[in-house]
Amino acid sequence: MAEMPNREIAAALDELGDLYELDGAISHRVLAYRNGAKAVREATQSVGTLAREGRATELPGIGATLQEKIAALVVDGEIPARAKLKAKYPEGLLEITRLPGVGPKRVRLMYTELGIDSLASLKEAAEQERLRGVKGLGPKFEASVLASLEAGLGEAPKPRTLLSRALEEGEAIVAGLRAHPTARRVELAGSARRLADTVKDLDVIATADDPAALTAALAALPEIETAGTAGENAARGVTHSGLSIDLRVVEPDQFGNLLQHFSGSARHNIRLRENAVKRGLHVSEYGILDDATGETVRCATEEEVYATLGLPWIPPELREDRGELDPGFEVPELVSVDDLRGDLHCHTVASDGRNTIEEMAAEAIARGYEYLAITDHSATHGFGNHVDADTLKRQIERVRTVNEKLDGIEVLIGTETNILPDGAPDYDDELLAELDWCIASIHTAFQTPRAEMTKRMVAAIEHPWIDAIGHPTGRKLGRRPGYDVDLDEVIAAAARTGTMLEINGAPDRRDLDDVHARQAAQAGVKILLDSDAHGTDRLANVRWAVATARRAWLTPDDVANTRAWPEFAAMRKRARTS
Ligand code: DGT
Ligand code: CA
Ligand code: CA
Ligand code: ZN
Secondary structure, eight states, X not given: OOOOOHHHHHHXXXXXXXHHHHTTOOHHHHHHHHHHHHHHHHOSSOHHHHHHTTOGGGSTTOOHHHHHHHHHHHXXXXXXXXXXXXXXXXXXXXXXXXXXXXXHHHHHHHHHHHOOOSHHHHHHHHHTTOGGGSXXXXXXXXXXXXXXXXXXXXXXXXXXXXXXXXXXXXHHHXXXXXXXXXXXXXXXXXXXXXXXXXXXXXXXXXXXXSHHHHHHHHHHSTTEEEEEEXXXXXXXXXXXXXXXXXXXXXXXXXXXXXXXXXXXXXXXXXXXXXXXXXXXXXXXXXXXXXXXXXXXXXOSSHHHHHHHTTOOOOOGGGTTTSSTTSTTOOOOOOOOGGGOOEEOOBOOTTTTOSSOHHHHHHHHHHTTOSEEEEOOBBTTOSSSOOBOXXXXXXXXXXXXXXXXXXXXXXXXXXXXXXXXTTSOBSSOHHHHHHSSEEEEEOOSXXXXXXXXXXXXXXXXHHOTTOOEEXXXXXXXXXXXXXXXXXXXXXXXXXXXXXXXXXXXXXXXXXXXXXXXXXXXXXXXXXXXXXXXXXXXXXXGGHHHHHHHHHHTTOOGGGBGGGSOHHHHHHHSHHHHHO
């Protein structure tokens, strides 16, 4: 029998968390179920199988209690606590908690105060403006409830998966297939290969001695929840986290054609085909038909596909129809992780990081860096510890002491200062002048109108002690768009003042994005590739900044932190200010 899918287990834990919250349980207990649900949803193995073996506790965020509850769910089909709480409350209450913006806390409040126990009674109460009479609710909440009811509970569109996750799963699957004795070549294609921000599904192209054996092998991989064959020599599956995967096993002499086709992008392929037709060449996933000879050329490699069309091999990151198929295109020397000599944005325990200055510096040395800037959050940043001016002065001493002890690396004292609504940093100039480095970002007052937001950013960029702007748009992939700002003006101001702009490597940021990073570099702005690490294990996140930089056509020269320390030091705005 097939094991219960991870998403069903996660949904049950989420529901149990909601039920506990409805029941007024203490918040850390509720949080434990939410965290547990998240861990299950993100697990790359079957959690049901793990729980049957008593091993679900190997997952981060799952303790003995959750192990027991998951085991009960998969073995007996129900968690006793969930059954008990469900019997205690009307069914309609859980339904209400699923409305966007209405959590269990408010549902409990409306239930106890107004007896609201179904979507229908909620609608009635909101229309009669009875919700606003309850302390803690209000007219705004009432309006949002009506809007949510209007929009309906309908199925949310399937969210796209962050590249970091998609590659983790995709690379594991590719490795699993390569290990199969019948496999010859196995490559990831599609948006994951192009290192796009997010991925809808994984595409894998392979060759094998026995294609049917390889398509059958997909279902047996530990990352796969279910899979089946899809026509001849193809298989389709879903991973435990719900990511779909298409596998195609092809003839070795067509491998290049299919890999090229399924690497996309669709727009790149369409332009490629249009251009080829003008030369009498018809490109399909199976080969290139030459009008002159009437023969179809099959290509074992992608290089042959491009060469047959008179083109250089184009790195997948550039295949977006952004000029890479124009006449005279030359492949740029794209920046890589190995080119980086320092990281200019990371956090320690002084703000919301998990490691000390020493620990972060040791990891930077291990990565071969020549410099690392410690940039803890400032006082008006919303989360974690707040580094006020006096704390920052003590942090200056600490970083200098660590730096003196360490050979081969410059540990810089910096800050990630918050840009206030008027564009000023939240430390005074005297203090900023004492630092080695200042990166400024917006963490508060996102809702500023466009004209004001642009003025705010430009003012920060013109500040003499602000060396760089961090995550310049504030976007969070899959969660929120960037704030409303005129990036043309931001880029022009950065170019004019010699202020660097960051590509932040947090996998859900990658901010600036590829299009604007390219625009900035073309305007002469020096780009920073940073990890924004909140722990030693996250310095490696800079690879996602590099991915975006490559998609932006950036060369090592476009990127400031490919330079040796003395050269980088002289490039800082403050080197010219003082
Ligand atoms: P996504 O949405 O993240 O999965 O992005 P892709 O690029 O992986 O798109 P997907 O999986 O729908 O299709 C894989 C590749 O197949 C795509 O990159 C290029 C090729 N392809 C898809 N649709 C078309 C099309 O309409 N015309 C051509 N020429 N190629 C296409
Ligand atoms: Ca895809
Ligand atoms: Ca696909
Ligand atoms: Zn930040």
